[in-house]
Amino acid sequence: MALLEVSDLHVSFPTPDGVVRAVRGLSFAVETGKTLGIVGESGSGKSVSTQTIMGLTRGARVSGQALFEGIDLLAMSPKELRSVRGAKVGMIFQDPLSSLHPYYRVGWQIIEMIRNNHHEISKAKARERAVELLRLVGIPQPDRRVDDFPHQFSGGMRQRAMIAMAMSLNPKLLIADEPTTALDVTVQAQVLQVMRRLQEEFGTAIILITHDLGVVAEVADDVVVMYAGSTMEKADRYETFGAPHHPYTEGLLQSLPAYGGERERLRPIPGQPPSLINLPGGCPFHPRCPYVMDRCRAEMPPLFEVGGNPAHTSACWLSRDQVERAALRTKVVGQPLAAPAVP
Amino acid sequence: MVRFLVRRVLLGVFVMFVVTIVVFIIFFVGPGSADVARTLAGREATPKTVALVAHRLLLDRPIYVQYWHFLDGLLHGNLGYSYYHGQPVTTILKQAFPVTLSLALGAAVIWLVLGVLSGVLSAVRNRSFWDRTVTVLALFFYSMPSFVLGLLLLYVFYYQFTLAGIHLFPGAGYTYLTANPLKWFQGLVLPWITLALVSAAAYTRLTRGSMLDVLNEDYVRTARSKGLSEHRVIYRHALRSALTPVVSQFGIDLGVLVGGAVITESVFGMPGLGFTAVQAIGNQDLPVIIGIVIVASAAVVVANILVDAFYAVLDPRVRLH
Amino acid sequence: MTETGASSHRVAGTDKDVLVKVENLQKYFPVQTTSLFRRNHDQVHAVDGVTLEVRRGETLGLVGETGCGKSTLARCIARLCDVSAGRVIFDGRDITSLTPRQMRPLRREMQIIFQDPYGSLNPRRRVGSIIGDPFALHGIADGAERKRKVQEVMELVGLKPEHFNRFPAEFSGGQRQRIGVARALALRPKLIICDEPVSALDVSIQAQIINLLVDLQREFNLTYIFIAHDLSVVRHVSDRVAVMYLGKVAELAPAEDLYQVPRHPYSNALLSAVPVPDPKKSSDRHQIILIGDVPSPIDPPAGCRFHPRCPKAQERCATEEPALASVLGDSAEHVTACHFPVEKGEDLSNTSRVSVPPSGSQTT
Amino acid sequence: GNGGSSSTSTTAASGAIANQRYAANDSGTPVTGGTLTMLGTGDVDYMDPNVSYYAIGYLGLRLWSRSLYTYPAVQGQTTNEVPDLATANPTITNGGKTYSVTIRQGAMWNTTPNRQVTAADAVLGLKRTCNPAQPFGGQPDFSTLIVGYADFCSGFAKVSATDASAMKAYIDANNFSGVSVDPSNPQTVVYNLTQPVSYFTNILGLHAFDPAPVEYLNYVPAGNDLAQHTISDGPYEVQSYNPANSLDFVRNPAWKASTDPIRKAYVDHIHVNETGTQASIQQQILTNTPQADMEWDSFVPTNDIPGLLASNDPRLSLETEYSTNPYVLFNTQSPNNSGALGKLQVRQAIEYALNRTNLIQDAGGPKVSPPLTQVLPPGITGSAPSYNTYSYDTTKAKQMLSAAGYSGGLTLKFLYRPANQMSSKMFQTIQADLGKLNITVTGVPVPNADFYTKYLEVPSTAKTGVWDLSLAGWSPDWYGNAAASFFPPLFDGRVLPPTSSNFGLFNDSTLNPIIDAALKAPTEAAAGALWHQADVETMKQAAIFPITDPNQAVIHGSQVHHAIYMAPYEQIDPTNVWLSN
Amino acid sequence: MSLSPGDIVAIEKVGVSAGVPPPEGAAATVIEGRSPWRLAYERLRRDRASMISLGVIVLIILVAIFAPVVAAITGHGVYEQFRTTGLSPDGLPVSPSSHFLLGTDDQGRDILVRVAYGARISLIVGVVATLLEVVIGTVLGLAAGYFGKVVDTVIARVIDIVLSIPFLLFAISLVSISHPSLTIVIVVIGIFGWAAVARVVRGQVLSLREKEYIEAARALGAGPWRIMFIDILPNIVAPIIVYASLLIPVTIVIEASLSYLGVGVPPPTADWGTMISGAQQVYQQAWWYLLFPSAALLITTVAFNIFGDGLRDALDPRAEQIYK
Numbered sequence A: 001m002a003l004l005e006v007s008d009l010h011v012s013f014p015t016p017d018g019v020v021r022a023v024r025g026l027s028f029a030v031e032t033g034k035t036l037g038i039v040g041e042s043g044s045g046k047s048v049s050t051q052t053i054m055g056l057t058r059g060a061r062v063s064g065q066a067l068f069e070g071i072d073l074l075a076m077s078p079k080e081l082r083s084v085r086g087a088k089v090g091m092i093f094q095d096p097l098s099s100l101h102p103y104y105r106v107g108w109q110i111i112e113m114i115r116n117n118h119h120e121i122s123k124a125k126a127r128e129r130a131v132e133l134l135r136l137v138g139i140p141q142p143d144r145r146v147d148d149f150p151h152q153f154s155g156g157m158r159q160r161a162m163i164a165m166a167m168s169l170n171p172k173l174l175i176a177d178e179p180t181t182a183l184d185v186t187v188q189a190q191v192l193q194v195m196r197r198l199q200e201e202f203g204t205a206i207i208l209i210t211h212d213l214g215v216v217a218e219v220a221d222d223v224v225v226m227y228a229g230s231t232m233e234k235a236d237r238y239e240t241f242g243a244p245h246h247p248y249t250e251g252l253l254q255s256l257p258a259y260g261g262e263r264e265r266l267r268p269i270p271g272q273p274p275s276l277i278n279l280p281g282g283c284p285f286h287p288r289c290p291y292v293m294d295r296c297r298a299e300m301p302p303l304f305e306v307g308g309n310p311a312h313t314s315a316c317w318l319s320r321d322q323v324e325r326a327a328l329r330t331k332v333v334g335q336p337l338a339a340p341a342v343p
Numbered sequence B: 001m002v003r004f005l006v007r008r009v010l011l012g013v014f015v016m017f018v019v020t021i022v023v024f025i026i027f028f029v030g031p032g033s034a035d036v037a038r039t040l041a042g043r044e045a046t047p048k049t050v051a052l053v054a055h056r057l058l059l060d061r062p063i064y065v066q067y068w069h070f071l072d073g074l075l076h077g078n079l080g081y082s083y084y085h086g087q088p089v090t091t092i093l094k095q096a097f098p099v100t101l102s103l104a105l106g107a108a109v110i111w112l113v114l115g116v117l118s119g120v121l122s123a124v125r126n127r128s129f130w131d132r133t134v135t136v137l138a139l140f141f142y143s144m145p146s147f148v149l150g151l152l153l154l155y156v157f158y159y160q161f162t163l164a165g166i167h168l169f170p171g172a173g174y175t176y177l178t179a180n181p182l183k184w185f186q187g188l189v190l191p192w193i194t195l196a197l198v199s200a201a202a203y204t205r206l207t208r209g210s211m212l213d214v215l216n217e218d219y220v221r222t223a224r225s226k227g228l229s230e231h232r233v234i235y236r237h238a239l240r241s242a243l244t245p246v247v248s249q250f251g252i253d254l255g256v257l258v259g260g261a262v263i264t265e266s267v268f269g270m271p272g273l274g275f276t277a278v279q280a281i282g283n284q285d286l287p288v289i290i291g292i293v294i295v296a297s298a299a300v301v302v303a304n305i306l307v308d309a310f311y312a313v314l315d316p317r318v319r320l321h
Numbered sequence C: 001m002t003e004t005g006a007s008s009h010r011v012a013g014t015d016k017d018v019l020v021k022v023e024n025l026q027k028y029f030p031v032q033t034t035s036l037f038r039r040n041h042d043q044v045h046a047v048d049g050v051t052l053e054v055r056r057g058e059t060l061g062l063v064g065e066t067g068c069g070k071s072t073l074a075r076c077i078a079r080l081c082d083v084s085a086g087r088v089i090f091d092g093r094d095i096t097s098l099t100p101r102q103m104r105p106l107r108r109e110m111q112i113i114f115q116d117p118y119g120s121l122n123p124r125r126r127v128g129s130i131i132g133d134p135f136a137l138h139g140i141a142d143g144a145e146r147k148r149k150v151q152e153v154m155e156l157v158g159l160k161p162e163h164f165n166r167f168p169a170e171f172s173g174g175q176r177q178r179i180g181v182a183r184a185l186a187l188r189p190k191l192i193i194c195d196e197p198v199s200a201l202d203v204s205i206q207a208q209i210i211n212l213l214v215d216l217q218r219e220f221n222l223t224y225i226f227i228a229h230d231l232s233v234v235r236h237v238s239d240r241v242a243v244m245y246l247g248k249v250a251e252l253a254p255a256e257d258l259y260q261v262p263r264h265p266y267s268n269a270l271l272s273a274v275p276v277p278d279p280k281k282s283s284d285r286h287q288i289i290l291i292g293d294v295p296s297p298i299d300p301p302a303g304c305r306f307h308p309r310c311p312k313a314q315e316r317c318a319t320e321e322p323a324l325a326s327v328l329g330d331s332a333e334h335v336t337a338c339h340f341p342v343e344k345g346e347d348l349s350n351t352s353r354v355s356v357p358p359s360g361s362q363t364t
Numbered sequence D: 001g002n003g004g005s006s007s008t009s010t011t012a013a014s015g016a017i018a019n020q021r022y023a024a025n026d027s028g029t030p031v032t033g034g035t036l037t038m039l040g041t042g043d044v045d046y047m048d049p050n051v052s053y054y055a056i057g058y059l060g061l062r063l064w065s066r067s068l069y070t071y072p073a074v075q076g077q078t079t080n081e082v083p084d085l086a087t088a089n090p091t092i093t094n095g096g097k098t099y100s101v102t103i104r105q106g107a108m109w110n111t112t113p114n115r116q117v118t119a120a121d122a123v124l125g126l127k128r129t130c131n132p133a134q135p136f137g138g139q140p141d142f143s144t145l146i147v148g149y150a151d152f153c154s155g156f157a158k159v160s161a162t163d164a165s166a167m168k169a170y171i172d173a174n175n176f177s178g179v180s181v182d183p184s185n186p187q188t189v190v191y192n193l194t195q196p197v198s199y200f201t202n203i204l205g206l207h208a209f210d211p212a213p214v215e216y217l218n219y220v221p222a223g224n225d226l227a228q229h230t231i232s233d234g235p236y237e238v239q240s241y242n243p244a245n246s247l248d249f250v251r252n253p254a255w256k257a258s259t260d261p262i263r264k265a266y267v268d269h270i271h272v273n274e275t276g277t278q279a280s281i282q283q284q285i286l287t288n289t290p291q292a293d294m295e296w297d298s299f300v301p302t303n304d305i306p307g308l309l310a311s312n313d314p315r316l317s318l319e320t321e322y323s324t325n326p327y328v329l330f331n332t333q334s335p336n337n338s339g340a341l342g343k344l345q346v347r348q349a350i351e352y353a354l355n356r357t358n359l360i361q362d363a364g365g366p367k368v369s370p371p372l373t374q375v376l377p378p379g380i381t382g383s384a385p386s387y388n389t390y391s392y393d394t395t396k397a398k399q400m401l402s403a404a405g406y407s408g409g410l411t412l413k414f415l416y417r418p419a420n421q422m423s424s425k426m427f428q429t430i431q432a433d434l435g436k437l438n439i440t441v442t443g444v445p446v447p448n449a450d451f452y453t454k455y456l457e458v459p460s461t462a463k464t465g466v467w468d469l470s471l472a473g474w475s476p477d478w479y480g481n482a483a484a485s486f487f488p489p490l491f492d493g494r495v496l497p498p499t500s501s502n503f504g505l506f507n508d509s510t511l512n513p514i515i516d517a518a519l520k521a522p523t524e525a526a527a528g529a530l531w532h533q534a535d536v537e538t539m540k541q542a543a544i545f546p547i548t549d550p551n552q553a554v555i556h557g558s559q560v561h562h563a564i565y566m567a568p569y570e571q572i573d574p575t576n577v578w579l580s581n
Numbered sequence E: 001m002s003l004s005p006g007d008i009v010a011i012e013k014v015g016v017s018a019g020v021p022p023p024e025g026a027a028a029t030v031i032e033g034r035s036p037w038r039l040a041y042e043r044l045r046r047d048r049a050s051m052i053s054l055g056v057i058v059l060i061i062l063v064a065i066f067a068p069v070v071a072a073i074t075g076h077g078v079y080e081q082f083r084t085t086g087l088s089p090d091g092l093p094v095s096p097s098s099h100f101l102l103g104t105d106d107q108g109r110d111i112l113v114r115v116a117y118g119a120r121i122s123l124i125v126g127v128v129a130t131l132l133e134v135v136i137g138t139v140l141g142l143a144a145g146y147f148g149k150v151v152d153t154v155i156a157r158v159i160d161i162v163l164s165i166p167f168l169l170f171a172i173s174l175v176s177i178s179h180p181s182l183t184i185v186i187v188v189i190g191i192f193g194w195a196a197v198a199r200v201v202r203g204q205v206l207s208l209r210e211k212e213y214i215e216a217a218r219a220l221g222a223g224p225w226r227i228m229f230i231d232i233l234p235n236i237v238a239p240i241i242v243y244a245s246l247l248i249p250v251t252i253v254i255e256a257s258l259s260y261l262g263v264g265v266p267p268p269t270a271d272w273g274t275m276i277s278g279a280q281q282v283y284q285q286a287w288w289y290l291l292f293p294s295a296a297l298l299i300t301t302v303a304f305n306i307f308g309d310g311l312r313d314a315l316d317p318r319a320e321q322i323y324k
């Protein structure tokens, strides 16, 4: 059984302008010790879905199931949910500066987390542990920096401090919502390395949300591609990047400069993501899809197994035979999926 | 931190300096100042007194000498002499100050507690029945001129009560705390309420807005994600930041209040700074007016410095800069 | 448009072909605003002695970590801020100390496209008037004439004429960026500075904008200074790339050279840190993970600025500032500021933890 | 004849006064003790008997500074002067020009040790009235009357106003023959007058003539130091004085009831709270709030009076002030409208056009403010028989106005005090009334404090036409034979403000001689006849438009007994009330 | 990518009807550009409380404008004193009756008519003084925020100083040394009120100045004045309008307070503050004299405040968090 199994998650927000359907029938699963990457364009519902699972969205209409160790998180009382948060599921967010309380010392914030779940731990002990954690994530002179305020940390250090905090209770699952988007590549590399190391050490499962396909390719075991609140494609990373089935995944990859040859025209996905208030009928991607068929406009495809691989599913009416699919691709796009160039 | 405070104090001194110039210009140089000496000397002054006043103020000397003299007096704690009362202005202010202070501090405590608590609750239960009720009430009292509220309270809690034989609140006046604590308290209840309700309404609105903003902050989400209790999230994490604008407003308001709650003191006939000022204005007792204006400005300036200091304590980013 | 290949734009560097010349440019910012009572001599060394040239028709890429001074350099070139020291020569003319008034006619010749598609368009003005601004400001066209010209430009960047009366808020990020491009393009400037024009966009949209920029360059023979975080984007669009570190140019080379044989250890680290969107390749890469943070630009390290984090740093690096010159037999086009440049094939990832002193510097 | 017939009690007219007998609440046996709390809105003018000039100052002095003559708290006789410190009425000799007054043995200052009040103290008191620091405001009443006083004063005026010792030196070194100690009796003080007048005994009742202890010479007169170091010969002494805030009196151990026929001094302690507002004071007393016994300088708000009258509330006293207050003042020298107000016909037209009934409504109605159609209010010698020269008649007013050449109308500036309820109400009423005559009245609002000092008392403002009409009021400095306290200051055009109160700069060659004659009249009766003539002449010349001789409405708690209203203090006499339970 | 909810709303609306046209090709439906003002207006329209309060405000304005009509209908002039029918012989007001619908004041005048006329003063002062404050404050705030450096330092200090001056005290002293009049009241309120506006404007400008579109304008060669008035001003108009609408009730209360303290608009002008202060003397006998002007004042301030709140929510949706 997967550590976290989300099925048919729907989240919508009633607003004065209409109902924003942020997540529509999302399902995915995370295995212990594995990393699940969730990619998708901005506004595709990545953050909303994970935050909803942890009970952090307010004013939303939610349906579906999110079984964590077999218990439905969505059905928990706030109190039960609180005992899961932090202790069993740690979270880190995109902007490490605004995610740390500016008025409290970094150490204090970690200690608070520790002592909130383990009242028996003395302050001094908790502090030791905080220092230890900061050292673990590679903060230099952690015994001194533990008393710094967040604004005295650099961006990378803040994010590492966030990780330290999220990991302080040895959670089974770490949800990292775009943990490196605000960081420079060199710092991103540092942070990702820390995450990988911790995962190896503690066997934590990680949900890594990002729209950087490169990051996913490097660290995720499995990948969920989201578009307009729905899962478009689920597969392990090799399949995703090597043999994507869904035209959207394919489009994303082709948009990358790294995939095009030097100074060639890129092949962007035309158009823009749809409004979540008034989604196009059928497959939400159909207005931008080069393979669009009449059926796509009328009917939303369910997740089909691709190429007989149960681990690879795709929500698309196109042929599920990988060979046929590749041929079609060549016909429509004019060339096979190019391989990325390594800088 | 120390540098920050020193800078802040210097700025305060500068502000006070300019205020004295403004006061000086308005009352000594501006229109209607032709008769400064006569006005200063007050009612029933003999020409002799007038001449004396003129001489003492160096009115026959150049403006800057006059100003320097005026400032010099101030620096030595000499706010001038009220010829109307035949007393130094400081003496008059010393009597009025405790009155205003009692009124201001008491009211401030009430409105802070009332305003902040209701603001927090209504932000936390955003759009609930409670929120709507509080919002409507806050808006109502916020719109209420304090003299209307004061008169209303007097009519009900003083006039009607007293007619009914209940002597809970006096209709006016002030008893010094040292003279009779119970009466001091009884006498202050209605003025406190008047002042507090109007201000509390403003604070409810302020706190609610600020709290709503803060509740959307990422670090509040972080706090929730840590599994903290809602209580702790709200009071330890959100409120602390949400208080910042409240604190700065509070400093300004308290400063203004210490300078005299003119209307409330007038409605309830409390001989505080505001009331004294109104009376002084009626009597054209210029030295007292000037004294109160300067003291009141100083109160605001000091309050601002305290706010900034508190700010620094509250927010390490300010402190450590 | 077919692939004519960018190489046709690569002209050998004669002085006539140089559009912008930057000589030892320095830009310091005083820390915080000055107030009545404070004297503060601390300064941010945002750009600290940069020398480079931009040739007509080329795209010069500018990469480097946050805060290394890319935008500041760009702003100095466009004379949107005063220069502390050094010279900026634009089209043969020294513009270093022109007043804003004197600069005005020159504004026709150089334009900027900004990063934030939301912040760079005035939300209270209609698209037509935003794009019409350049015409209005330089008194080029009026009334119907202006409207026609604006719609022309709009069409050029893929906007519809009927968008003329809309507000920026009604557009998506990609469309907004097109508006920004249209505005910059309106007067057909010689130079367009693109300050991270695609950083805020999703990949699919990013590709649309990059294509647009490349097409326009070809059509109007534009010169670009292209700033970006994303090294693969820079590589895609640039003829030459300058790598900046802490207000200085660390390495400057033709794009392919730089990506194939990065000489500066920092360039190496930067390139190796870029995640590759191909799981097969990423696993066997040697990543150089830098230790510590970028030092404060208020008090930059002496000698080579990179030395506190450099895996190859030696004594000399801490004292002697390396000059920007071609090394290890590189062409004159490929210059590096390093005492110990990286050989081809040298693996830095193994040395990464050796000689680096722990960085205690803070970024406050 | 130079008879000294002027006794201290000749106010025959007092019977004519409409005494509302709500006040006395005399029943029961007086009780000694208790604390009397008086509520007020303001402070005494000065804590200095020789300088104080306002009723509120006098009210305080009634408690602690005895005068030579005073008014008894006897219903119906409250304006009949009787001896206080004096043993008897003055002995008048020298053809009415010399007055001898003997001070009671046993009247003591509360100094340590207690000291007898002597004639020398009385001399000192009078000398202090024209000190340069703060001279007594009522000097014009007697400055030329007492031999040598004017010279003494002009010399005194040259002394430093802040230097107590210089003033002491001047007082010690300079004497004048107008006042002296009888060489044969240190308790007898002798006053010499420049001419016989019928009202000098009344003048001797002024607090300005109070004996002053020598200790006062150590302080600047009327100053704050003095106020904190008063010495008392009355039944009470000042326990604490907190200016503009509170005054506390306790019994004066040096005072002996046997030496004081006037004050019963029942209560032990008197607390004055000076920080109330009129409305709240009224409410507190009306609602029988404990600690609210009597008013201090506050009165029943005019609007409360009808209700109290209707319910026959025994706590109300509504009694005459013996004043003409307010009256409409004409600026006879205004250049506006080509000097219209200088023309008799125009002033007379306005007299006809003003509706006194309306103005009286503004003043609380006829019960509170009975109409007054002449200068002297009833009760003042010379006021009877009462008459009305102009009765309300707009037709006549219009005719006279066109006859005077103003059929096209006038624009008059009305000087008033917006902070003063009645002032601003009457302004609006007059504006409405004269509007019917095509006279536009525009307001010139001025602060309370500026009203006299910057406007009315500055003749140039009248002469330059800053204002045309205004309201003023006048009450005499003493009572009974008091017309001398009306006409010279109000209508004698030979003296100008600020020395006089002839704010309208009225000057009439017929009136001036009558005034002179009346002042010199040897007997009160003769004076009365002449004053009446002056009154008629003044009204004929339309110098003012009298409105009312108002009754003062004061209220006291029902626990307060023997509450006698005293016009000179404009309050109930606190030295004679007693408190039940 | 930073989106403000306001933006989201707009984008999604466009997306709705257009199905989001791909830039290359594909026909797009023509949509009329909806200005931020229009969006705000639509939001405001949907806010019932704001619309009701707007109705009340319009009503008050109508009453003010047509006060003479009220006078004509009742047949009672504002200054007309009904000495016999409107006052007891002792000068007490008479209670509401069919003749005097809201009773009379202590001068026998019709309170209904005077309350109607009083609306004029309140509105004139409220609007004119607010305008004065806003104009001064905006110009100085703009200058301070945009030019920075010395200009900013000076203006910011002046703002500090003005804000340190206890307003009411200073105002009554100032009014009292000159003759009270409507103009003085307005000028004094304006003199002290601008600082708060300037501070708000300055803050806004400081943050706007950093916006890239300002930089873009400079890059295009726009001069400082053009930037200030074409690029910055339209962006702070909304907060200024909101601020102004919330300032109006404040100003009205201040005017009433000055009048209450006797230093406001002089009689016989009908003014709510003056009426309340007059009523304070007789409210035990004549509650109507206190009640109706107070109610008028309160209703006006409440209406303006509700409307101002609604306006703020409409113009700056962030303040009221649509998505919560």
Ligand SMILES: Nc1ncnc2c1ncn2[C@@H]1O[C@H](COP(=O)(O)OP(=O)(O)OP(=O)(O)O)[C@@H](O)[C@H]1O
Binding pocket: A013, A015, A020, A021, A022, A040, A041, A042, A043, A044, A045, A046, A047, A048, A049, A058, A211, A276, E001, E008, E323, E324
């Ligand atoms: N509280 C809310 N009320 C209404 N709509 C919301 C709310 N929160 C999120 N949304 C909408 O839901 C959609 C999905 O948002 P979400 O934050 O999950 O996107 P995302 O995939 O995380 O995007 P990004 O990459 O920009 O972080 C967006 O269109 C967003 O506007």
Ligand SMILES: Nc1ncnc2c1ncn2[C@@H]1O[C@H](COP(=O)(O)OP(=O)(O)OP(=O)(O)O)[C@@H](O)[C@H]1O
Binding pocket: C029, C030, C032, C044, C045, C046, C047, C064, C065, C066, C067, C068, C069, C070, C071, C072, C073, C297
């Ligand atoms: N106006 C300014 N005042 C003070 N310091 C400034 C100013 N503008 C930039 N800086 C500082 O100059 C340095 C260089 O900034 P710059 O914006 O040029 O960096 P950048 O390379 O463009 O970074 P990014 O990638 O984040 O855009 C930074 O440390 C920045 O804080």
Ligand SMILES: [Mg+2]
Binding pocket: A046, A047, A048, A177, A178
């Ligand atoms: Mg997100």
Ligand SMILES: [Mg+2]
Binding pocket: C070, C071, C072, C195
């Ligand atoms: Mg930048």
